[in-house]
Amino acid sequence: MAGKTHNGPKGAAGEQSGEDVSWQAQKSAMTRDRILDAAIHCFVVLGYTNVTTAKVASSAGVSRGAMLHHFPSKTELIQAAVEYLHDKLLEDYTEKVANIPATLTGADRRRAGIDAYWDHLTGDLFTVYNELCVASRTDPELRSILENSQQLFEEHIRETNGELFTEWRDRGDRFTLAMDVTKCMMEGMAGAQLMINREARVKRLLHYLTDRMEEIFEEGESSAIGRHSND
Amino acid sequence: MAGKTHNGPKGAAGEQSGEDVSWQAQKSAMTRDRILDAAIHCFVVLGYTNVTTAKVASSAGVSRGAMLHHFPSKTELIQAAVEYLHDKLLEDYTEKVANIPATLTGADRRRAGIDAYWDHLTGDLFTVYNELCVASRTDPELRSILENSQQLFEEHIRETNGELFTEWRDRGDRFTLAMDVTKCMMEGMAGAQLMINREARVKRLLHYLTDRMEEIFEEGESSAIGRHSND
DNA sequence: AGTGTTAAAAACAAGCCGGACTGATTAAAT
DNA sequence: ATTTAATCAGTCCGGCTTGTTTTTAACACT
Incomplete structure (x- = not known):
């Protein structure tokens, strides 16, 4: 199992009894x-x-x-649990991404990345993580616990995506835009209450998003850059 | 009428000379x-x-x-408060949309609609509403209270948007797609934890979204429909 | 075995919340 | 003036949650 950023040294304060655990x-x-x-x-x-x-x-x-x-105390339990959850979240995402067959390339690979992210977002772990974020608005203690992991998470995702889509990594601004669009739209989809015909609409949105990703980078290769530059 | 199931807006108890009241x-x-x-x-x-x-x-x-x-009981208080909040949400959105100057037309008008929606999403009322949605996952009572208003809300937004952008109303599928994209992306933006450089990224995403809206309907007028059809 | 240390279980004390009840006060309705 | 409804203040109880303390069980070492 991955993680282990925190839990290991419980009985680390070994007595004089020696080295063996x-x-x-x-x-x-x-x-x-x-x-x-x-x-x-x-x-x-x-x-x-x-x-x-x-x-x-x-x-x-x-x-x-x-x-x-x-x-x-309960606080320490929550803190440890949140860190543990954070580890499992990273593990879940990286594992799902790593499972994308290496045979896929180009557009197929990018599509698989989006699907993997969607799986990640619709899982229990992310649901809970999102709930924690919402709850942290009025829970200062939880907020401070989360603040660390949020930045780490964002960086990790960016890094992982950079490895996954090496052809995009050095696109700078455009890479950030693509990731932000994906993140916001898919997290929005995961949280949105689409009451009627949910399945079909989600499917269509995923398809639409995939096309936009291709478009963003196609445009970059051609010329029509101006429209969504950063003014 | 969708809202107003229980009271009038703010001054419901108007002090006019009511004999019967x-x-x-x-x-x-x-x-x-x-x-x-x-x-x-x-x-x-x-x-x-x-x-x-x-x-x-x-x-x-x-x-x-x-x-x-x-x-x-507390339950009845919560129920009434949620309905009240629902009314205020609808009121807030319709008011913001109604305040778009009639002089704006075409792309400017559409952009103003997006901005109005953004204002709506970043306000306290929506923040609270979103919290209720999240909480309702594990609160059956709250869930049943919300289910009604959610559908009403979705329909109302669709209706309002239909009035606001009459040129799109009869586009059917495409109209739904545009609204779903906007809804998911902007709600995602509202809820996303963009830790660094938030302002600029949000601005750029709004700009990007606006362009995509134009694109969706421009394409509709020309020919290249196939890519994000509903297969 | 026997002793000491540590994990685990159980019992205990304190606080908070929701709800029920009571009695008193105010003001409108008749 | 009497009646009725709304408001207020205070108390009490039951349940639930947390955290402390006490007790029991397991293990280690000589």
Whole structure:
């Protein structure tokens, strides 16, 4: 599994007992991860605001006391869970992108990238992440937790996309525009309440977006640049 | 009429000489509206999940007992507040659109429509509405309250846009596409966390979107329809 | 084994929210 | 003037959530 930017050193404060990772430390780390997985599961099922420490504990199959041992307060639990979620988000996206067959090239590859992103956006992980962003508007604590990961996430996506579409990476402004258009439109689609005929409309929008991506870079190669320059 | 299911706009309890409307009824209606305004204000300031009946009451300047007289339970208060918010949303959008000067025509008018929509989306009312939508994922009660207004809202927007851009109204599919693209992209922009250089990127995206709208209908007039047809 | 350390479980205390109830005050309606 | 409706202030209870404390169980080391 990926991530590991934070969780590893739980029993790092090893006693004089030596170098080998004690059995208890391993066990402890495992229950820690179980708790974090349970926390995210609760986010998905209950929604951020309805998550209580008791529910996380029971969902993880541990007692509240055990959980309090690992996370002395709810704040610390949430913080750890958000970081964990962040790791899983990055992992999910990079994995989906990495699974695009190398045989695809050109327009097919770009289309596959959009589909992969769409899969990512419609998954539970992103749904929860989005909920956290919304909730953070009036939750300063959560806000400060998220601010770090948001920038990291944006940079990571840009980087990944740069690797995925090497032919576009050095297009500068135009690359940013393409990514912003994709991001906004697809996140908008993911969040929009399209009440009637949703399937067809989404399909058509994805198709439309794919065409626009091609257009942006085709235009770049030809001449008609002026219209959406940055004034 | 779509909105106005329960009260009139702001001065609903107009003090004109109503024989049939008793003084007390008017006064009662006024405090009722004060409470609903306070509820929405609390939504804006505190966020949906942090709203308590006590805070709404104190924010409205009435006692809890008085509020319970109007809204016997929190559920009924929320329900009324959501309907009230829905009315205000429609009012806000139609007003912003109506304020577009009649002297504007063609592309200028379309651009003004996009700007008006953007103003609408970045206002407090929509922010709160969006929060409610997100919260409704795991709040069945709220969900059922919202479902009604969502469809009404979508229809109303379509209708309003049809009046605003009469030249497009009978374009059928293409009109739907244009509206979906605009809706998704702009709502995505409103919700997206663009951490760096936000202003410039938003400006550019609005510009880009405007161009795409023109393009959609220009193409319709010429020939190259095939690419984003509904296959 | 026996002792000490640590994870885990269970019991406890405190706070907040929503709702019910009461009694008093004000003002309109008759 | 009497009646009725609206408003207000205060109290109390039940439920839920959090965090602390106490108790039990598991393991490690000599």
